[in-house]
Amino acid sequence: MGILSWIILGLIAGALAKWLMPGEDGGGWVVTMGLGIGGAFVGGFVGKFIGLGHADGVNLGSIITATLGAFILLFVYNKFIR
Numbered sequence: 340m341g342i343l344s345w346i347i348l349g350l351i352a353g354a355l356a357k358w359l360m361p362g363e364d365g366g367g368w369v370v371t372m373g374l375g376i377g378g379a380f381v382g383g384f385v386g387k388f389i390g391l392g393h394a395d396g397v398n399l400g401s402i403i404t405a406t407l408g409a410f411i412l413l414f415v416y417n418k419f420i421r
Contacts, residue, residue: 342398351377351397352382352405356413359406374416377410381406 353375382404 345376345379346372348379348397348401348405349373349377349409351375351402352378352409355402355406356409359410360413360417374412375405378407378409378412379405380408382406383393384408385411 349372353371353373356374356378357371379401385408386404
């Protein structure tokens with residue numbers, strides 16, 4: 340996957356994760372994109388580990404996988420870092 344695809348997937352996944360997570364979040368769009376891109380990696384690793392698939396392009400399965408990963412990262416960010 341190219342860098343532009345990761346950025347697009349990261350923006351979508353990060354925005355969806357922030358939308359799904361209740362409460363106030365301290366990050367802006369840069370943090371959202373970083374969480375989304377990181378979420379794509381985390382979601383891809385977890386999805387591959389449990390046999391659900393991985394983030395391999397900008398498609399519905401990858402968006403769901405990356406959003407779940409970004410949701411996990413956002414939860415950790417809100418509970419432990421912030």
